[in-house]
Amino acid sequence: MKLKNLRYSCRHCNTEVGSIPFASAEEVIRELQRAEEGNGEHFLEYDDNGSMTVRCICEQCEQSLRMNPDYYALRKWIQ
Template identity: 45%
Template sequence: MTIRYKCRHCETEIGQLPLDSIDEHFLKKNDITHEEKDLYIELGNEGEYTVQCICEECQSSLQKFPNYYALKKWIQ
């Protein structure tokens, strides 16, 4: 099982970590709300987690064009 990090805008896979390399305490940590978990973390069919985040390219674009924040999906 793995934890995948994927850009929520361009859907590029940023990286992945084997789940067995993650400390159990880290997984149980509750620094984010249930709403944030529902919005940014998905559990796949095979038990893998996908974390929706942002890649450096999309972050750079958002800094240049802040009006993109108002759009749910701005890359077509």
């Protein structure tokens, strides 16, 4: 599959953190695909439109996790 876009989205609240067009992201995408060979399947997703989504943590969720470390034990902590 030819990738067209690289998106960053929060894995907790689904907020889009940013995106990079493929022409600008070719090297980044290669590195992410290399990471996927290890344990990247937990944070990389592909869609049929040619986009790769990196599941990261937005600033608000990161701050919430720092203030409430017990949230790490929960599979889904945002309602």
